[in-house]
Amino acid sequence: MQPEDVQRALGPRLGTRLSAVEAFPGTAGRVRFLREAALDVFRAVHDDLGFLHLSLVGGVDWVDHREVFYVVWSDDAKQYLLLSTDVPANDAHVESATAVWPSANWHERETWELVDIGFDHHPDLRHLLMPDGYVFHPLLRSFKLHEPEELEVKSRHV
Amino acid sequence: MTSPQVRVTPPPTSEEFELRGELPMAQQPAVPFVEIETLRTREFLPAAKEALSDWIAEEGQAKVLRPVFNWAGRNSLFPLHWGLACCAIEFAAGFGARWDAERFGVVPRSSPRQCDLMIVNGTVTWKVAHKLITLYEQMPEPKWVIAMGNCATGGGPFRTAYSVVPGVDKLVPVDVYIAGCPPRPEAMLDGILRLERLIRERKE
Numbered sequence: 001m002q003p004e005d006v007q008r009a010l011g012p013r014l015g016t017r018l019s020a021v022e023a024f025p026g027t028a029g030r031v032r033f034l035r036e037a038a039l040d041v042f043r044a045v046h047d048d049l050g051f052l053h054l055s056l057v058g059g060v061d062w063v064d065h066r067e068v069f070y071v072v073w074s075d076d077a078k079q080y081l082l083l084s085t086d087v088p089a090n091d092a093h094v095e096s097a098t099a100v101w102p103s104a105n106w107h108e109r110e111t112w113e114l115v116d117i118g119f120d121h122h123p124d125l126r127h128l129l130m131p132d133g134y135v136f137h138p139l140l141r142s143f144k145l146h147e148p149e150e151l152e153v154k155s156r157h158v
Numbered sequence: 159m160t161s162p163q164v165r166v167t168p169p170p171t172s173e174e175f176e177l178r179g180e181l182p183m184a185q186q187p188a189v190p191f192v193e194i195e196t197l198r199t200r201e202f203l204p205a206a207k208e209a210l211s212d213w214i215a216e217e218g219q220a221k222v223l224r225p226v227f228n229w230a231g232r233n234s235l236f237p238l239h240w241g242l243a244c245c246a247i248e249f250a251a252g253f254g255a256r257w258d259a260e261r262f263g264v265v266p267r268s269s270p271r272q273c274d275l276m277i278v279n280g281t282v283t284w285k286v287a288h289k290l291i292t293l294y295e296q297m298p299e300p301k302w303v304i305a306m307g308n309c310a311t312g313g314g315p316f317r318t319a320y321s322v323v324p325g326v327d328k329l330v331p332v333d334v335y336i337a338g339c340p341p342r343p344e345a346m347l348d349g350i351l352r353l354e355r356l357i358r359e360r361k362e
Contacts, residue, residue: 129321138321145320146318146320
């Protein structure tokens with residue numbers, strides 16, 4: 001499967017909400033879409049293109065905006081496909097992929113707690129790696145390493 | 159038949175312990191010493207009870223019985239059988255055939271209710287902190303804590319990380335710190351023996 005095939009399959013359904021399908025080495029391509037189209041993209045990729053396995057969800061803090069990316073795998077094509085969308089830093093949320101791939105649950109919890117990207121209609125969006133009540137989102141660029149004593153005061157929840 | 163002569167030897171003082179080296183119990187018992195002939199006589203138990211009662215009344219309960227409890231306690235330290243990080247591998251090796259920590263009476267137990275020693279072997283994250291405190295509070299008194307390795311001692315290489323407790327002494331009182339990353343099983347055994355030395359000096 002080539003990026004052109006992905007473009008041909010997704011283009012009619014998404015229209016202008018599909019920003020681009022770029023070539024990406026080692027994968028079937030990298031689909032860039034607007035975040036309003038997230039659920040449609042997930043459904044199309046899952047149902048039409050046959051990428052049944054969600055391998056990874058992650059987030060990147062680009063300071064002026066944030067990026068959510070998904071890595072999906074097709075057992076038929078034996079290929080990965082990257083999905084990625086940008087969200088503004090002051091309003092960082094996107095539709096949850098758990099409706100299409102249930103395995104997105106923990107990945108999105110991790111993405112939320114580390115990069116502070118909310119996931120709408122997530123069944124159980126709470127801390128995964130950090131204790132409840134943890135106030136930081138440590139993988140943001142604005143997060144500074146704390147002195148141990150300061151971190152202790154802010155992290156103590158027991 | 160005349161009443162048997164019950165000879166009672168007071169337990170050695172802590173200075174005498176030090177003179178006799180690391181494992182004094184093999185050479186002389188700390189409990190009152192009774193000759194074997196007197197054990198065979200019918201009047202031994204009441205006489206011994208009377209002698210012991212007099213002795214305890216004379217010396218005070220704390221002074222007489224505390225060394226006995228200390229002796230029993232330090233020779234049957236039961237650590238909690240858990241592992242947090244790579245130090246747990248050394249912990250496990252310490253109880254294997256080569257180092258065999260069980261010869262010191264150290265037997266890992268899986269329930270905190272049966273433990274009197276918590277060996278914190280690994281990086282303590284904030285996520286596990288309240289579980290660690292729960293386990294510590296579930297252990298019956300008296301109880302001790304050994305911070306094993308640099309992570310448990312002061313956070314180690316992760317001291318400034320966002321998820322790591324900078325030293326387990328922020329959460330529970332620690333009696334013995336063991337340096338190393340990770341410490342070898344010999345170092346863990348040395349820490350246990352140092353803890354035994356602390357328990358020997360215990361007064362209350």
